[in-house]
Amino acid sequence: MNKKYLPSALIMYLNYFIHGVGCSVLGQAVIKEALAASWGVEAMAITAISAALGLGRLIALPFAGPLSDKLGRRISCVIGGGSYAIYLIGLALAFNAGTNGGYQIAYICAILGGIANSFLDTGIYPGVAEVFYAAPGVATMGIKFFIAISQMLLPFVLGIAITTTASGLVSYNPLFIVCGVCYIVLAVLILFAPLPDSDAKKEKKEGLIESLKKTHFSIESVAMILIGFTCTGTFQLWLNCAQNFAKEVVGWADPSIMQTYYSMGTLLALIVTALLTRKIKDVRFIAAYPAICLAALIVVLIGKSQPLCIAGAFIIGWAGAGGLLQIATSVCNMLFPKIKGTVTALVMIASSLCNYTILTAASKMTPSGVMTMNIVLTAIGVLLGVFVNLRYAKMVELASAE
CATH class of the missing domain: 1.20.1250.20 (MFS general substrate transporter like domains)
Structure with a gap:
């Protein structure tokens, strides 16, 4: 392992730390209730927004992997991070839209979130395995660790992120916006971070x-x-x-x-x-x-x-x-x-x-x-x-x- 790649690995792992919030935030009862109140729907209807993440993954999976192999891990990470930022910040905008199309906006943003997940998977899984080439299994296990840690902390973060709008609605928009901005920062950082060359990029897949x-x-x-x-x-x-x-x-x-x-x-x-x-x-x-x-x-x-x-x-x-x-x-x-x-x-x-x-x-x-x-x-x-x-x-x- 070349030590110059360690900051790059940390950047890639941090993407999954934020992903731990993004993939589970809509499963939190308090957030479901807040969004449901804004959009005028039942709390269980928010589960359909979570389902749209899977639809986005289905759309992107067939070509996200080949793109990562042909154009490199960096491109996949940037596309994934940028799309995830749109998803998370889009949830805040959808909340503000209320009954004026907020639910529909969130559904579209969630599809982008699923697409983001596919690109992050196909960019970061092989990316960290290439950094820690002597222990690729441990490297990919680290991704699951970062996800689990952020999910474990999420209930405590919710207590800090809660706000009340002028109309009296409970909102968690600060959490969505901060996480979205973090993804933008990570996408910019990965543009300049050194990454090991991938043999897969040189082979026809x-x-x-x-x-x-x-x-x-x-x-x-x-x-x-x-x-x-x-x-x-x-x-x-x-x-x-x-x-x-x-x-x-x-x-x-x-x-x-x-x-x-x-x-x-x-x-x-x-x-x-x-x-x-x-x-x-x-x-x-x-x-x-x-x-x-x-x-x-x-x-x-x-x-x-x-x-x-x-x-x-x-x-x-x-x-x-x-x-x-x-x-x-x-x-x-x-x-x-x-x-x-x-x-x-x-x-x-x-x-x-x-x-x-x-x-x-x-x-x-x-x-x-x-x-x-x-x-x-x-x-x-x-x-x-x-x-x-x-x-x-x-x-x-x-x-x-x-």
Whole structure:
């Protein structure tokens, strides 16, 4: 590792520190209520804005990766940071617009936020791996750490960012604006920061469509892609809707602290799971973690108490958001060596498709209905995980033969 790249790595990681706020802020019950009051809609309708982030990712994923490889990580980071700034500052402008198109403005800005996420992913994941080339796994794990830390601090920041408008509406616009400005600053800094040359930039890369034309999919590869859908649904539905369940069903006036316990679970999972994978095969977590999430969701739905909501937040943060999607992607790379790039891309597309479709559906449901849908989706994930584990020996044999 060249030490001159350390400031560049920090700049890239800070993008994900702010992203931790951007990707979870619309899941906070207090922010949902503030936005809903301004736009004249139900609080659960704000979940559709979160779903638009997934739509933006779906739009950008097919070409964000090839662009990063051809034009460099710097361009991807700048496009991602600039688009994210528009999303966050746009939320503040949408709040001010009120019932005069505020909801529609926010939806469009959220699509840009999803596009930003795709460009940041395809620029920063390989970017930090190239800086810390001796330990790329640790480098990318650092991204999840920065996200989890900011999410853990978010409930405390909300108490500082709250303001009241002249008309008496509660507003969190200072948080949106400050985060948006931070993205602009980071985008400018990355323009001048030294970045290691990428070998990928010098090679001709196949696009997703070209790769798909040459790919033969087995039932196991389809199962792995579907796991990308189900595991994303587990933590996204919790992240965006669990506080509404705690508030409306359990009767908890301010459940925002659930976000902190969720993030604590994620942080600990990143450490403990990384240690466990040295002794336990990665594929085992694909069945075990969804099963743990399923049990937690059922207990929370039946028990309906604050302690259970807190425990559920910690468990879903651990077993649902603590690297399960990354583990599924890693298993794909190992089991499908000839199409690992394609399968990985499809897992992430399935993840984004889930984010859009499931959250859109959730925006029209009651909090209890959303919890039930999450249980069904997670149960499907458990079945898929068990199937992959049962087929694992045969899949390893085939992968070795290839």
